[in-house]
Amino acid sequence: PDQFDQIYQIIEGQLPNDEKNFFEIRKQVWEYTFGNERSFNDIRADIIQQIESK
Incomplete structure (x- = not known):
């Protein structure tokens, strides 16, 4: 609170x-x-597998 007026200088x-x-x-x-990251084909295969398992 006592440094609030300096917030922009601190930032x-x-x-x-x-970054470091x-x-x-x-x-x-x-x-x-x-x-x-996964390929479209991997995602598609997982979706199809889920649909078929129900």
Whole structure:
């Protein structure tokens, strides 16, 4: 709270280190959210398998 008036300067000072500090966690979040990239044919085969198993 006592540095609120300097928030933009603080953010600006941290930007050069942003990628270094947060690259790994962003990568983990991306992988958790979207998973591994898959081909259309793999996705199609999984959908067909699910339909046929019901």
